[in-house]
Amino acid sequence: MAEGEVADIEQAVRWGRLSVAATTTDGVHVLTVAGEIDRHTGDALGRALDLTGTPRPHVVVDLQQARNR
DSSP states (O other), X not given: OOTTOOEEEEEEXXXXXXXXXXXXXXXXXXXXXXXEESTTTHHHHHHHHOOTTOSSOEEEEEEEEEEEO
């Protein structure tokens, strides 16, 4: 992280075989997804991506640790 950037851990949630860690850095929401994305965890991932009420959100989703079944 560059000097002057601020990162805040907002939440880390686990649903069965899927976990999502959410951080915000300089107004950008970063979701780090790990585990399996399948019909059992898809709704939970959708809830994690829901930024309703956030005006013009900037979102980055890191899927490097995710697996699709």
